Amino acid sequence: MEIVDNKLVLHSDRPDSQRKIANILTAARCEFFANGFSATSIEAVAARAGVSKVTVYSWFKNKENLFGEMVKAECSQLRENFVVDNLEGSSLRDILLFAAHGMLDFFMRDEMVRFERMLAAEVNRDPKIGKYFLDNGPRVLSGDLNNLLHAAIERGEIQSEDVDASAEMFAGLIRGRIDLFLRYGHKITMTKEEKQKWVHRAVDAWLLIHRI
Amino acid sequence: MEIVDNKLVLHSDRPDSQRKIANILTAARCEFFANGFSATSIEAVAARAGVSKVTVYSWFKNKENLFGEMVKAECSQLRENFVVDNLEGSSLRDILLFAAHGMLDFFMRDEMVRFERMLAAEVNRDPKIGKYFLDNGPRVLSGDLNNLLHAAIERGEIQSEDVDASAEMFAGLIRGRIDLFLRYGHKITMTKEEKQKWVHRAVDAWLLIHRI
DNA sequence: TTTTATTTGTACGTTAGCGTTCATTTTGAT
DNA sequence: ATCAAAATGAACGCTAACGTACAAATAAAA
Numbered sequence A, B: 001m002e003i004v005d006n007k008l009v010l011h012s013d014r015p016d017s018q019r020k021i022a023n024i025l026t027a028a029r030c031e032f033f034a035n036g037f038s039a040t041s042i043e044a045v046a047a048r049a050g051v052s053k054v055t056v057y058s059w060f061k062n063k064e065n066l067f068g069e070m071v072k073a074e075c076s077q078l079r080e081n082f083v084v085d086n087l088e089g090s091s092l093r094d095i096l097l098f099a100a101h102g103m104l105d106f107f108m109r110d111e112m113v114r115f116e117r118m119l120a121a122e123v124n125r126d127p128k129i130g131k132y133f134l135d136n137g138p139r140v141l142s143g144d145l146n147n148l149l150h151a152a153i154e155r156g157e158i159q160s161e162d163v164d165a166s167a168e169m170f171a172g173l174i175r176g177r178i179d180l181f182l183r184y185g186h187k188i189t190m191t192k193e194e195k196q197k198w199v200h201r202a203v204d205a206w207l208l209i210h211r212i
Numbered sequence C: 001t002t003t004t005a006t007t008t009g010t011a012c013g014t015t016a017g018c019g020t021t022c023a024t025t026t027t028g029a030t
Numbered sequence D: 001a002t003c004a005a006a007a008t009g010a011a012c013g014c015t016a017a018c019g020t021a022c023a024a025a026t027a028a029a030a
Helices: A015-035 A042-049 A053-059 A063-081 A092-108 A110-123 A127-136 A138-154 A163-175 A178-183 A192-210 B015-035 B042-049 B053-059 B063-081 B092-108 B110-122 B127-136 B138-154 B163-175 B178-183 B192-210
Strands: A002-004 A007-009 B002-004 B007-009
Touching: A015 A042, A015 A053, A015 A063, A015 A110, A042 A053, A042 A063, A063 A110, A063 A127, A092 A110, A092 A138, A092 A163, A092 A178, A092 A192, A110 A127, A110 A178, A110 B110, A127 A138, A138 A163, A163 A192, A163 B163, A163 B192, A192 B163, A192 B192, B015 B042, B015 B053, B015 B063, B015 B110, B042 B053, B042 B063, B063 B110, B063 B127, B092 B110, B092 B138, B092 B163, B092 B178, B092 B192, B110 B127, B110 B178, B127 B138, B138 B163, B163 B192
Parallel strands: none
Antiparallel strands: A002 A007, B002 B007
């Protein structure tokens, strides 16, 4: 194997190697999530991946490179997690309720909370890291949401002077400060009913603001 | 000097010592903000404070203790930075506008963004750290906001079935996802007018939701 | 079977940082 | 002026981790 321009090049495509690379990335994710960049050791990653330290170094240039690749891999999975389907035939309210539930579940996951915690700290070190995340997470959501809203406006179901601001309001109403409390360690437990109530309240409030 | 129960005890109150302790805390703030916990060295803190390493260790038990004290000091200043006054004689709308502006300015400060970034990462290591912040920041705001809203409800100016949820909505509408984009490194520049517009939109939306 | 890529273990050299010790010096209070 | 608290600098032991070198082993492909 060889590393050119920070990207790894395989000379042969052994399934074994692929598996090992995947294991290393998974292990790295686990360690970096738990300890952050500085406090994570390559040795620990190698051990967790069931691989020798040298193997890690032969597939990844160094610690920074490993971290970057891990974040990239993680971000490319973000997209898949919140899909706002158009749900043809549903009412706008139902679509928004669906999207809102998706959002809430998405960012309240323990995984996500830990990911964001860890990521935040690394932005100082390397701003690119933050951009990966924004581009693959929040900005994708913005896009989907904007399409949804534009379509609804076209159909005359709602009105808005500023679609971007409306999308931000939607996100803001759903989030409240839940993310903030979660990030700083306050355990928030919402029953299915509470979640339902929260989402309904937010969506209905948003609709009220944007009613014709 | 002596350290008992993780708190430092002075045997004499030299102004010199007080100054040095303050310097160390300031330097620690600076270093920790920039590098996070693990990547910050005590030596660097000492150097920045213009103090010997031994002096740091004689006032603070160890790195963890220094970090904790720094966060405490920082948090105790939070309260002073955002005040939600009742502003006797003003209309509810004006009060809310004032509070909203305060909030926005507060969490958009570069300082605050960096503080939150750094803090988030350390919550895994020590959950107490996050609690300091929540208790001195967001929860104080919740309290002030709740009082404000209760009073307005008493006066029959607005209605709400759930004041806590209404307060969260208010915060959510003001924040949108500004904090999120800032945290991950996207520079958001708002002119005075844009800020004005944003705040007005949010407050009016909130009032619409809560009108009698 | 032979060849080539990949993996491993072990051992290095190196650096950085934690936290301590100690002898010496500075400083403020009485 | 005296004395105790506080600060300094330099050295030390220790540990953890980065990244590398190399010889031996393994496994796939030809």
